[in-house]
Amino acid sequence: MSESEAPHATNEDSSLTVLKARIALLATAIGGPDYTSKLDPPPYKLGDDCLACLRDLKRWFKLVDDQQNRWDVAMACANYRILIDDLLPILIDWENKCYLAAKLSKEDNSNATSVFRNKEYHDSIALNCLQLMVLMTWPLILTEQSPSHQVALYTDLKKHQLSYKKQILLADDGKVLKAANRLAVNVLKINKVDRTPRENMVLRLVLHFFRNILAIEPGELSICAKQKSSSRGISSADMLPPDVSMDDISLNAVISAFHRNKVFGLLLTLSSSPAGEFDQEFINLPVMEVLFFLIKDLDHRVLITARKCKLQGSAEDEYSTAGLQLTQLLEKERRLKKIVVQNTSSRHSRFGALLSIQTHDNVRLTVSGGQNLLDDGSALKKLDNRKKWKKRVSTRQDDVVDKGLPNSLLNSQLKSVHLHSTTLKGFITFLENFIASAFNNVLHRITNHFTTELDQMTILQQVQYLLYYSWFLGYNREQRKLDGSVDATSVSGAVAETTFILVSSLLRKGYDEKNWIVTHAAMIAFNELLLLIGDESFKLSDDADFILPRLFNSERIQLLASLPKSSLRYSLQYMKSCVQLTHTALRTFEAYDNDSKLTISGNGKHERKASFSESDIASLMQSENLDRDEALELLSSSPKKYTINFEKVQRCYMNEPTIDSYISFLQRFKELDEEDLKRGLSFLHRVLTQSTEESLLFRIDLIVLLRDILSPQGISNASRLRKHFEDLSNYFLHSLKKKLKKSPAWFTGLLFPLLHDSEVGFYQKYCETKVIKKSAFYAVLPSRFKPIESEEELPSSHLLDMHFGILVSSLIDDGKQELVDGVIKHLSTIISDASINLNQNISNNTKSVKELVLDPDTNHDSLYFDKDFRALLARAGYCLPSTIKERCYISDGMEIAELDRNLQIITKYMTTPFETPNGLPSSSYLIRPKVNRDTGLEEQKEGDGDEPYDYTNPMIVSDSEANMVDDNGYFNDLQGSMMAEFDGREISKGLAKTKKSKNKRRTARSKKTSDADNNKHIRREKVLLSSKEFINDSDDEDFVNPVFFENEMYMRFLIDKHGGQLPDTKYTEFGKFAAERMANNGRTKNDFRNLFDGAIPQISDLRNGDFASTGPDKTLFSLSGLVSAQIEANTTNDGQIVSVESSNTKINENPEKPNSQVSTETRFANDDGSVSETPMTPTEQEDEHEMGHLARKRRRIFVEDDED
Template sequence: MELADGAGDTVHPEVRAHITSLVSALGGISTDDDGQYQLGDDALEVLRDLKRWIRFYDEKTNRMDVARCIHDANLIEGDLLPILKTWPENAMDNKFRSRIALACFELMVPLTWPLERDKERMTMNHHRHLPVLELAQVQYKRAIINFDGARILHAAVRAALPAMALPIGDRTARDQGIIKLVLYFLRNMASIAPPSDVKYDGDESQISRSATIDAFSYQDIFHLLLTLASNMGEDFRTEDTAVMEIIYHLVKRVEVDKLFMDERQLNQAKASELSAVMNKEAAMLKSHNRKGPTRHNRFGTMIWIQRDDGKMSSLSGQDALADAATRNKKMDDNKTFKPPRRARKDNKDERELGLPVKLNARANDQLRNFVQEFIDSGFNPLFIHIRKTIDREAPHLLGYHRRQFFYLVAWFLEAERVGRKAKKMSGSGHEVENNDVNRFHLVAGVLNQEMFITLNRALHESYDTKDWTELTSVMRCFTQILLTVQEMAETGNEDDQEIAENVLSRLFYEEATHDAIANIIRTYKDQTFDYLDAATELVHHFIRILEAFSKQNVDLQVRSRKQTRRKKKKKKTTKTQATMEGSGDDGEDDGDEGEFGDSADDEEAAERTSKERKFDFHRFSSRFTPQGVVDTFTTFTKYYRDLTAAQLKRAHRYFYRVAFKEQMSVMLFRVDIIHLFYNMIKGPEPLDKSSGSVYQEWEELVKHVLRKCTKKIQERPELLVELLFSKVPSTAFFLEYGYERQTTSTSQSKPAAELEFKYTEERDQQIAIAVGALLDKNGAEHIDWVRQRLSEAETSRRAWIAAEESKRDDEAIFEGEDEPAQDAAAKLPPLFSKRSHAKTVEKLEKDVQRDNAEQKTAVFKNPYLRLLMKLSGMRLLGPASDETPESAWIIPGDISADQLKDAIHFINQAEFNPPTFEDGVLAENQLKRKTAPRKKAAFDDDDDNENGDGDGDLLFPAGGPTARKSVDEKQKKTAKRTRKRGKGSDAEEPNDAELDEKARKRREKELEKARRIKSALYVREGDDEFDSEEDEAFFAREREIAARANHAAASAIIYPYATTARTKRKSMVLSDNESQNDDEGDDDDDDDDDQDDEASLGPTRRITSSQESSQESRNGRTDGTPHGTADGTASDGESRKKRKTRSAAGEEQDSNAIAQSGMDTETDVDMDTAPPTKPGIAPPSDEEADTVAVARRPRVRGGFVMDSDDE
């Protein structure tokens, strides 16, 4: 709707006229009845019309005209609040007043709904109305929480009490809507705050956080929140996120340390803060007066400076007259390169969090009592239920709910620790300690394995999607969990210590978590200070606690997710086409590590991955020494004037660890870092010396770092150049130790893969193929070497045989035997027949001598040479898994001289007459790599274990030190999708355009969710009670529909049968429960009988069903309720009995009908009808909704039977 020409109003005049007339018809202040508000004749309908205007005009057309008109008409302060005042607190039976009050809250909820600045959906109306409506919402909040005539928040709770009192199974959709409506109204009241970019003219103390907390306490809202939170999951389910939002807006940015201070401690803390601020101001003024402008600063100043090279420079400003240091600094500032920077995007999540909140003493006590009661009764039920909601991604879960969840968990864990500490300090010592022994059980709901899985998943997802606000909340939650578990370990209670040790082993078990934390702190760029503070805090406590825990548990194990098969694929994609070199030259290694040479290397890499699961803290801590992490802590330290003592200590501990524990002080030797350290101690704005130990610790650290820097410059003058640049690891190592890092391979190279023949089985042909392959690879020298070794072995064995024959002949002559000596070779005993025979065979074994290192490498890496050696009878001495280039090869004693002679003959024959193959195929194509038996799960962790039937849990049980899900479960499709995403070495990271597109789709999804949630808040008018006239009209319509249904059913009975095929459809729809109850033998038989009956009596069964449905319609059952029970549900047994009864009773009628028709046909008029839900009965949940076995009836639409042709 466009503005008329010349119209000066910001809203269309017709819209304003409609809204003004509706507000006028609502009612007004009565002059006769002591100033009470008098409702109009149609007040309820007027309120509903206003609700329709907001819903169908503002929300559907994406405009804010109606909300602007309502604000101009002063509807809330002038009408709705006085109307709620007329509803007495003890008048719970007045239904009219209750409906009026509910209609008022239906208007106030959309008017106070948080306003969003979505640039993609904003129009001119948004820019015109948003500033006004933001201030209008602040006025609404001030009027509602400070209204003297009635407790408005309490009235909202009273409107929802009847619905809350019902059991969860008896609540209708209308009851659920009323509860949600009231909770969102309370959420809106807690979240409204003065906009930061718009000036608010009123008294901010009336809408401050203290005023809101006071109103919530006075009007019993805290009791409602405690009731809902403690019963979450039992009496309430989908209200979890709404309750969490209310609590979030009450406690966000509240300092936990000050929350648990009494009034005296709070006053002392405020006085100390004021003193610290005044000291900073005095130091700043002192520095300003010393080098500030003179009294002549009203005149312009320009001076010329002659530099060492004779050139002149000009400077302007009074500060250039102070001293040489100031002039040099001014010149350096002018020379500083300032790259153009784009404007920072406005983050609504950061704006929503706001500044730290200061509470007065009254609100501080009220919020402290609520927090203590919430931790005692509602913490575990609420946050366990919300965590489950997040895990299953419930429909009512929005994107910011996960961030609020982690923020609240971190806040309440810190509150629990600070509260316990405050009690110990102010309590009666031993008695308080005894009462607090099991205080950790009150927060155990967020210290279990399911919570850690959700936390790790959120950590990785928020980092991958660059959702820095959510990542900040996740990091703070992680930190508070670590600190809470650390306190459990220090309590002295054995049970708590055992639980703490188990929890820490779970937290530190995943190496992916270590990688994520190292990447987060290393890749910091230009995020907010809150993100920087949370990241440095997490790294500080994570390293500190992990170091102490690893010292106590020497055998700490971590699970690495690195997969050897993925490395193998990466290796294949980066290499060229694999070639197998047959010679022992320089190019041999490349060929041997090709298709046939990398199998054993891959197995060794897998075995090494499994062995390196023992945690090494030094290796882990070295990941926090690169220049990126140093730059992050340097950026954090630049705020040293505004940091607290704990934050300064955090930065000090990191720089001390880098410089002295890790022996990487050269990472701090950079000009800007040295300059920062110097300014913190001796600069114009140093650290406050009155801070005590903090200043002294930093002074000692800076002194030692500067001393090491000067000493290192004397040792290595090249460091003077490196002071200007960041250090890569190799440069830093060289500057620190004076030599380059000596890298040695931790894995030994493995032999070439074993080959086998594709088609050939004859030994002579196999030797010929091996010789041909070596000749193709220019390996003639290897063939000569093998032939020489075989000849030597044959000669030695024949000499041994001759010696044995001569010895036996001599013995025979000496003994006088007449029988001739037999061949010694024929008498050679078989291998391992007897121990003496084995010794004889050992004498015949001959070592294969290798001439040089090149020959050893060829035997180790050349697969064709190894194949020829094995075919010739040579064997490896020792197990193949321990083979090295120095391993010995032998010719076993069971190889006879004739066999060696045959091998030499085959080699000679193949060498002088190499084998040829069709189409010019080479000999190597007749070979393939032998598939070695491989235990899949012994080396691979999870990625390729599709069925989960491996034995990878022999080394480490599934889930590590704690119980996890069974590894026998099949992996979900999401796991496969994740594996595909990271597959291959060339997988490119998504660029900014793809990330923006994904973010846009997420925003659209969130907007659609929010739109559905907001639309569901409206209570439908059809759910209200009807008056007598409406009831009469309703029943008249029902009777007319029933009559038309009876007529249609009667016409369906006499519908002539059409000649169809012999196949028939079943007339009954069996429920899922019936079809799946295989263990009930009798029932299954009954089902089979029923199906047979249906197959034979198909047409008549449909006639009977339609007759029954028409009879039910005559009896007044028009709601589509199935047979069996009144509420539309029937058990399986009852449904079977009824089918049997119908079958037996209608058997005679069915046979008569078939005889009359004379056809084996069936009618097409039967259709499925879904039984509608009765008014006033809540629809069943997805878990409880079972398919009911009902007869197929005619589908009725508007009272008419719908045939398939009619559709």
């Protein structure tokens, strides 16, 4: 120790000595045995200042251990045996006196003064004792940030806690638990209105005490990789004190003590009570933690087997779990003896056999044993076992020790816990009562709590929540298998909307953050969720209708398919959970694919066929006063239907990393159960027989694996599973022989990984040449722009500047800066050459200089298939190629000034970030049209295994921006739903559902109804909206004011008058002019003659004016007249909908299917009553299809004729 460190160490030692002395004084003053008494053993007598000493001791815990992050006070209390010699006797004596006082009060109606001189004083002492016991039994956690003095005290303090646990469970049959129970019952007796926050804290304190007892375990080494127990000499046996055995602190002992002292009754009371009975913030999380520690090391099959024996009343209930394990060990011993006899030399024959092999470098490898002469594999295996391998040093992938999780969590076999038959019986009764009355309540409250505080959810809480969720679902599932009278209603809260989204979010978050223990727990929970959804009782429920559309979306499928890719790097238990989830997910997807393409509706039950009769139709028509068409629509309506193509979903799992994981999983077949082997076999069977990707299995390690599984040392001959592996092996070898015969290159390909080159890999997989008809490729349509805020008020130059900014920033965000640089370089060359030619009076009409040529190896295809880049080229003045045979060049009609202006704008946004008006990425203003595959790109045939999975394919699920829901955003929407209702908005959870509207074809009978409000509703197409965007009836009212369209005509008049570009001064003055007309219903008060350079034109003159081709659009004239006519008709008809026939105006829309060749026409009424037809261009038609009904609502007004 250096001289500088010596004074510091001396001061620390002296302060620690003073601390221990003060703790010793407090321990003496609390009290002790009364040796003056004649009783044996002597009773405990409280000190005169017992309550003050207990409070001082709590202050020492807070000042030193909590605030200074030390364990010195806890260690001093352990050395002076305060909990064992003082706190336990005080609580037991208090419990005995309370029991005696309650008994006397029932017999002779006397009060407690005969037992307690000052009951409140003794109650305070008991409560302070319980608080200290909670502090002394709090779980110990070591992390990488733990100071050295905590590491030094960890082992000793852990042993003291194990002694505490033994004394608490065994002292007077665990009566301390009954004392803690009594403190909680005293709070329950108080009316909920009169309870104070301090009394609610007592409930949480009692639950924490139960949690701490359950959490104390030997060998709970939450130490980082640099502080592992092996390097510190700490083992499970070393963690036990000399006077403590595993039976004293086992889960069986804890459950037995809880049952004797009525702890389970208190847990049921708190968890099954209504939400308003207690302050849920104090009891929700502790209840979940207590249940988590109760069930985390228990296997469902142990409990269900015991329950089965109880129901059947067979003699099997005489066998304990330990007896069954002993039977398994004896069977294992018999098999090992058989192997020894087969591989051991006899006494007389082949004794002393020696086999020697000389290598190429004259090194001899020698192995002894006569059996090696007959079995080459045995000899080689023995040689391999004698090799000295260098142990690989690798970083733990699932190192989450800084989160307080035990190392054995989720990695144990769940079969080491033994429960006595009497203990098991009482515990099963508690579990059944809890599931029936309290599971849904606790799950709902905890989910709501974590929903609002998802960011504050610790790793330990995430794991506890997921395992609590999955364990009780699994137990209920096993119950339903055993007893048909048990249904899944008691766990229906597991498929609630918020629960499904929280579990899905934890799975996604754990995988994205590479937090593998959370991912492991989430996989277990999600597997149980899928099994519950597959139950018949949930297939027709509204909960299933909410979950299934979200389960079948592309992001969820992609996540589930990504999980097995990396599972081989983690523990065997992690691989088991991943394989089990994959097996369940594939079966779920396959069930909905094979069931006649089962359709799932978004707001109703599954519609296999019409479930209503003629009587239902007649009843609805009579009760709602509707016609037959309206009744049929209401009975069979569904806003959106989802279907799943299982072949494409299955293709997501057909990749090399997933095959590697399954082969690595099956290579440990000796450690796997029969169910695990079946799941692995099922997946290999899918790859080999049900897909076109069988070439993924043509590899040496799978051949070796099948040989080992079918060897005498592999799966037993008596196992039925061996026959299935033999069938798989035969079919696999048969397919491999055919492949080798058809393509001898596979003799070499077996030795190496598959090639991922497009053409070579395709030929290796399918022995066929991939035909790509590039001459048939059509170029994609360029991206288009969505409406920008206040676009009508912007000058054309400013709008062009924004369009360039959107396109350039979008390309830069996508990492395509090279494309923009190529355009800048090409435009600069053209402008430079044009300037030189202009100065020298040389005319150049060739396209060689103006043709844009990109790098043919990297960026050449972007001219034809990059939508955003093609939009930039079109804005910059290029003529776009429609096929790959055409070229991209600058047209001869382009002026040099325009090109120079475009070049300056593009160059500006290469260095200056573009700020969007809506604050979102620039791509939010772009519409990327879908590729027309009927006339463009050729689709790959079904058997092409090299085709990437199309996650946007509608055969799997609709994943447009309009109906996708973000799970994380869902929680934010839940918080604001109540305020939204007060604001008049109706919000649905998960997906925003459309509002039901009346049929737009109203009959005379429906007009006579007394409900006048119904006549004000106009039927709209059902639209699925984003969860953060709301559209109501008021959105359509913006189009009703005709002054808006008149202002548009004035704007077009001014723009045409100034040659297509309005000066900034004129534009500012026109803004005032338009605002004043809107505010005064078309009239102006100020003088705007400077704006028009004379008198303000009349609207009638603008309507009849004859402008150039760049003049105002006739559509605005017609819309203005149309809206004016509608308002006048509404005024005259007292609010009735205008009949289109009376105004000779018809605006019609014919929405067609994608790629439809039928032209869509829109009719507009002129002033003279004639009708002019403006056919929609193909671009507008595709825009209609891309934007859906929402875009149509914003661009058009729908008025339809009444039914003839």
